[in-house]
Amino acid sequence: MTITAAMVKELRELTGAGVMACKKALVETDGDQEAAIEILRKKGEATAVKKSGRIAAEGVVFTAVKDGKAAIVEVNSETDFVAKNEKFQTFVSNVANQILDSDAADIDAFMAEPWALDTTKTVKDELVSQIAVIGENMNIRRFKKIESDGVLASYIHAGGKIGVLVDADAPANDTVVAAIKTVAMQIAAMSPQYVSREDISDEELAKMREITIDSALNDVSSLPKPIQKDIFAEAFASDALNAEDKAVLEEKQNDKYLFNFLSKEAIAALAAIAMSKKEAIMANKIFNGLVEGRISKQLKEVCLLDQTYVMAADGKQTVKAYLAEVSKEVGATVALKSFVRFETGEGIEKKEEDFAAEVAKQMK
Structure with missing residues (x-):
C-alpha cells in the first residue's frame, strides 16, 4: 500500500510522534492506522493519542503538616501554565490534605479510596473530572507520609518545583522549628x-567503592606517578600503543601535559592496562589513599550531616556542627530522623518536538 503524506500527517496529529516515525509505522502496518498507533505507543513515540496518553512532566509538589502528621505529594500537568492555575493548585492542596488522613500505602490504593470532599466518587474519579475541566492530562504521581512525635517541618521552593519534609527528634520550640526549617532549605x-553515613548500606558503600576504583583506573592521568610508571612500562613492552604514541610517551612521560599529546586510542589502551592490573594496584597504599579521599568527598556530598551548611557564616560549618550548636542553645539534643525531597518531573522524560522543523529537516 502506498503511504501518502496525508496519512502521515493524520497519524502525526493523532499521536504527536515524529514525521519519520509515523511514516515507518505506517509502512510496517501496511497503512493500518490503529496498528501504527500501537507500534508508536510501544516505542514510546505516541504522545497525544488522548489526553491521558500525553506526557505530564510539569506540575507542583505540595506539602501539608498537621497534628504530628506530614504529607508530601507530586501532581503533574503537561504545562507549567496549568501548574500555576488556581484550580490545579486547589486540587493539589486537597489531595495533600486527604493524604494526611489516608491509610493508603501506595498510589493505587489512594486512587481507589473515596474523595473526601465528595464521597460519592473516588480520588481517581475526581482526577478525571479535573482533567476534563482543566483540559490537560494530570497525574498524581507519588506521595509520602510521615508521622512523628518530634518536630516536623516542610519547605516549598520555587512555587512547588521542589518540596521537602523533615522529621527531627527534638523539643518543639520556636528555635528548633526555625532551625529544622533551614535544614529543609538545605x-x-x-x-x-x-541523613548520615550510617544510613548507607554495606552494599551501597561497596558499589560506591567499586565505581570509584574503576573510575580512577580508567583515568590514568590522575593516578599516582609510581603506578603510572608501571603502566607505562607495560605499554612499552607490549603492542598496546602504536609507534607514534610510544615515541610521545617516551619523550614526555614526565611532562604533566603528557595526556594532551597522546591519541585517544593510546589513552584508552593505558586505561585497559590499568584495569588489567586492578588487583595489584588495589594493594598499593597510595592508590588506596586516593580512593578513600574520593569516597570521602562523595559522602560529604550525599550525606546531609556532612554537607557544608548553606548559611554557615564561615563557609565551613557542617550541618552536623550547626545542629550541635542549636542543641547547645536549647539545652536538648536536636537529631534528624529522616527527610523526603520531591522535585517536580524528576525521572520523567520530557519530549519536545517542533513539527515545522521536523518537516523542513526531512525536505532537505
Whole structure:
C-alpha cells in the first residue's frame, strides 16, 4: 500500500510522534492506522493519542503538616501554565490534605479510596473530572507520609518545583522549628541522599567503592606517578600503543601535559592496562589513599550531616556542627530522623518536538 503524506500527517496529529516515525509505522502496518498507533505507543513515540496518553512532566509538589502528621505529594500537568492555575493548585492542596488522613500505602490504593470532599466518587474519579475541566492530562504521581512525635517541618521552593519534609527528634520550640526549617532549605538546595553515613548500606558503600576504583583506573592521568610508571612500562613492552604514541610517551612521560599529546586510542589502551592490573594496584597504599579521599568527598556530598551548611557564616560549618550548636542553645539534643525531597518531573522524560522543523529537516 502506498503511504501518502496525508496519512502521515493524520497519524502525526493523532499521536504527536515524529514525521519519520509515523511514516515507518505506517509502512510496517501496511497503512493500518490503529496498528501504527500501537507500534508508536510501544516505542514510546505516541504522545497525544488522548489526553491521558500525553506526557505530564510539569506540575507542583505540595506539602501539608498537621497534628504530628506530614504529607508530601507530586501532581503533574503537561504545562507549567496549568501548574500555576488556581484550580490545579486547589486540587493539589486537597489531595495533600486527604493524604494526611489516608491509610493508603501506595498510589493505587489512594486512587481507589473515596474523595473526601465528595464521597460519592473516588480520588481517581475526581482526577478525571479535573482533567476534563482543566483540559490537560494530570497525574498524581507519588506521595509520602510521615508521622512523628518530634518536630516536623516542610519547605516549598520555587512555587512547588521542589518540596521537602523533615522529621527531627527534638523539643518543639520556636528555635528548633526555625532551625529544622533551614535544614529543609538545605535539603532543597543541596539534594542529599542520606541523613548520615550510617544510613548507607554495606552494599551501597561497596558499589560506591567499586565505581570509584574503576573510575580512577580508567583515568590514568590522575593516578599516582609510581603506578603510572608501571603502566607505562607495560605499554612499552607490549603492542598496546602504536609507534607514534610510544615515541610521545617516551619523550614526555614526565611532562604533566603528557595526556594532551597522546591519541585517544593510546589513552584508552593505558586505561585497559590499568584495569588489567586492578588487583595489584588495589594493594598499593597510595592508590588506596586516593580512593578513600574520593569516597570521602562523595559522602560529604550525599550525606546531609556532612554537607557544608548553606548559611554557615564561615563557609565551613557542617550541618552536623550547626545542629550541635542549636542543641547547645536549647539545652536538648536536636537529631534528624529522616527527610523526603520531591522535585517536580524528576525521572520523567520530557519530549519536545517542533513539527515545522521536523518537516523542513526531512525536505532537505
